[in-house]
Amino acid sequence: ADVKKIAVIAGDGIGPEVVAEAEKVLRKTEEVFGYSFETEHALFGGIAIDEKGTPLPEETLRVCKSADAVLLGAVGGPKWDNNSKELRPETGLLGIRKELGLFSNLRPAVVFDCLKEASTLKPEVLEGTDLMVVRELTGGIYFGDKLRRQGAHGEEAVDTCVYNVTEIERIARQAFEIAQGRRKKLASVDKANVLETSRLWRETVNRIAPEYPDVELEHVLVDNCAMQLLRRPSSFDVIVTENMFGDILSDEAAMLTGSIGMLASASLGEGSFGLYEPVHGSAPDIAGQGLANPIATILSLALMFRTTFGYSEAADAIESAIARVLDEGHRTADIAVDKSKALSTTQMGDLIVAAI
Amino acid sequence: ADVKKIAVIAGDGIGPEVVAEAEKVLRKTEEVFGYSFETEHALFGGIAIDEKGTPLPEETLRVCKSADAVLLGAVGGPKWDNNSKELRPETGLLGIRKELGLFSNLRPAVVFDCLKEASTLKPEVLEGTDLMVVRELTGGIYFGDKLRRQGAHGEEAVDTCVYNVTEIERIARQAFEIAQGRRKKLASVDKANVLETSRLWRETVNRIAPEYPDVELEHVLVDNCAMQLLRRPSSFDVIVTENMFGDILSDEAAMLTGSIGMLASASLGEGSFGLYEPVHGSAPDIAGQGLANPIATILSLALMFRTTFGYSEAADAIESAIARVLDEGHRTADIAVDKSKALSTTQMGDLIVAAI
Ligand SMILES: CC(C)[C@H](C(=O)O)[C@@H](O)C(=O)O
Ligand SMILES: CC(C)[C@H](C(=O)O)[C@@H](O)C(=O)O
Secondary structure (H helix, E strand, C coil): CCEEEEEEEEECCCHHHHHHHHHHHHHHHHHHHCCEEEEEECCCCHHHHHHHCCCCCHHHHHHHHCCCEEEEEECCCHHHCCCCHHHCHHHHHHHHHHHCCCCEEEEEEECCHHHHHHCCECHHHHCCCEEEEEEECCCHHHCCCEEEEEECCEEEEEEEEEEEHHHHHHHHHHHHHHHHCCCCEEEEEECCCCCHHHHHHHHHHHHHHHHCCCCEEEEEEHHHHHHHHHHCHHHCCEEEECHHHHHHHHHHHHHHHCCHHHCEEEEECCCCCEEEEECCCCCHHHCCCCCCCCHHHHHHHHHHHHHHHCCHHHHHHHHHHHHHHHHCCCCEHHHCCCHHHCECHHHHHHHHHHHC | CCEEEEEEEEECCCHHHHHHHHHHHHHHHHHHHCCEEEEEECCCCHHHHHHHCCCCCHHHHHHHHCCCEEEEEECCCHHHCCCCHHHCHHHHHHHHHHHCCCCEEEEEEECCHHHHHHCCECHHHHCCCEEEEEEECCCHHHCCCEEEEEECCEEEEEEEEEEEHHHHHHHHHHHHHHHHCCCCEEEEEECCCCCHHHHHHHHHHHHHHHHCCCCEEEEEEHHHHHHHHHHCHHHCCEEEECHHHHHHHHHHHHHHHCCHHHCEEEEECCCCCEEEEECCCCCHHHCCCCCCCCHHHHHHHHHHHHHHHCCHHHHHHHHHHHHHHHHCCCCEHHHCCCHHHCECHHHHHHHHHHHC
């Protein structure tokens, strides 16, 4: 049989707990659908700093590179926040993106029925919101040259934002293709009235747009996009933007759904390789107590099935199992109205496994 | 008597209409409070492109530099959107900021009672929201070197983000001082986990913080801030941040109040000099029809009185006149529930003048 190899990075905080539940789901799909998965665990983030002296050990990179996909829990925590740059979990995150060539970050922002009320937006504004932010992930100001120097006005710092047409084309094509599979609307976000990189961005998007005549393209300035997401979230389908803007807008979009604790994300490279992780963080305050909600991680696994492996049958099965469990009223503490009836992380995982 | 000189820039779209009402208010305060104002009009933005071939004519700069303050209506419109960079209104805006040394942009985001319902946020979330974004306005990626070049992967574009300690200290001190006059809470927003300029920003803010022991300081990452503004807007008092982040966050903050059409802003330089303008744009679609709401521009004048001239008595009088007129149920079309009863721009201006 075709054995798929998955690198599993549990990470920090609630990472190990939520990843454990996703692994149970993985095993269940082997039984039900006859797949074969080989998993290999690797250290990353804070725990790797503690155990190996670096957030991204060589061995972890090797494990990821030899895998077909990576499942990541969460990384970081206050313990490492004051470390020097090389010894911080974020540095590992930027490193793994670059080393694995994960140039595209997909952040679907959807509203879960049972969490509609959790949004701070009025329900009638949120109605119908289902958007996807496609964020460029290995270019721009994140990866350009950085320096400190003495200037005429004291110490100064410099960050450089660079984009070339190849990078822009690659992410734009992906966004157009994703839009073709959805509601066929693409908003390309830039700051072309100020930035040279944005002008190249816009020119490049416009140049390839005729190849996707079925997709309705609009250009939106980043400041305006931050407003329109609030004013008319349901009017967006796919949003494509550069790294820094994508960081800000994807988090804004996720928060406005009210469902941030349940959202999955994918970081993709060339071919079908991808790294999948929940949008939520490592939540160190509730770590190790069995309180974490494993659904976003399990949905990240479903996204992996669909996107990297083309196992859409299993992806559908996982997603509908989750929907069913939620419909039956089962909740972990973060989403429970009556906290006294809340399920533990493993109880929620078991119910989902049983529902597949 | 002490004659104050005000440069008046009507600009494009609804700019001339709303500025005319603010000028009527200006004259009324001369009568009531015995002030003397000398106003000089200047061309700027689209109209300056049309009449002088440049968005920021030398003459306009001269008028502004010889004034104590500048009142600006609005600039821009589709007519100039496809012009080359030097012939675009935005280029004038960036130029005037740099030439007049307007390093600080104050964007108060408050909720008007009569517009509470206009927000897409739930009223209980919005309750108590009253924040001020202090945006650095003459540094960062807006003004750093920009270039195009041929690289290994085709054409590439570069933007440079630069900050020195002097620039950061200046804006940070102003933000601390503003916080001292408000609820004494300051959120400094950066991306210190990725950007070198942000690390210098955070170090500098931390270094001067002990001089403002009465202000409670927190550091918030920009992506998190975009989320927290949505989740708990009322918990913010003053937010200070660099140019690009400030562009995005100040618009997000303005939009969430639901009152964006009524918000004023100030751009300040060294000393008491300042440029005051409404947050809303030039609204070319309704220009020349007497439909525009002049309140944001009149509030910008009140902000000028308070901030540049120290005329707080008159500023208070203007603000309470506006409150009274609104309380009595008077509305322009943009904020009217019953559009058939909406007042024109001049009717609203006249009512406010009469109420002072
Ligand atoms: C931790 C940080 C470096 C990272 C980013 O800015 O990309 C995070 O905010 C994210 O969005 O994954
Ligand atoms: C028009 C544009 C250059 C400007 C900016 O980005 O500063 C505008 O968005 C603003 O916020 O005043």
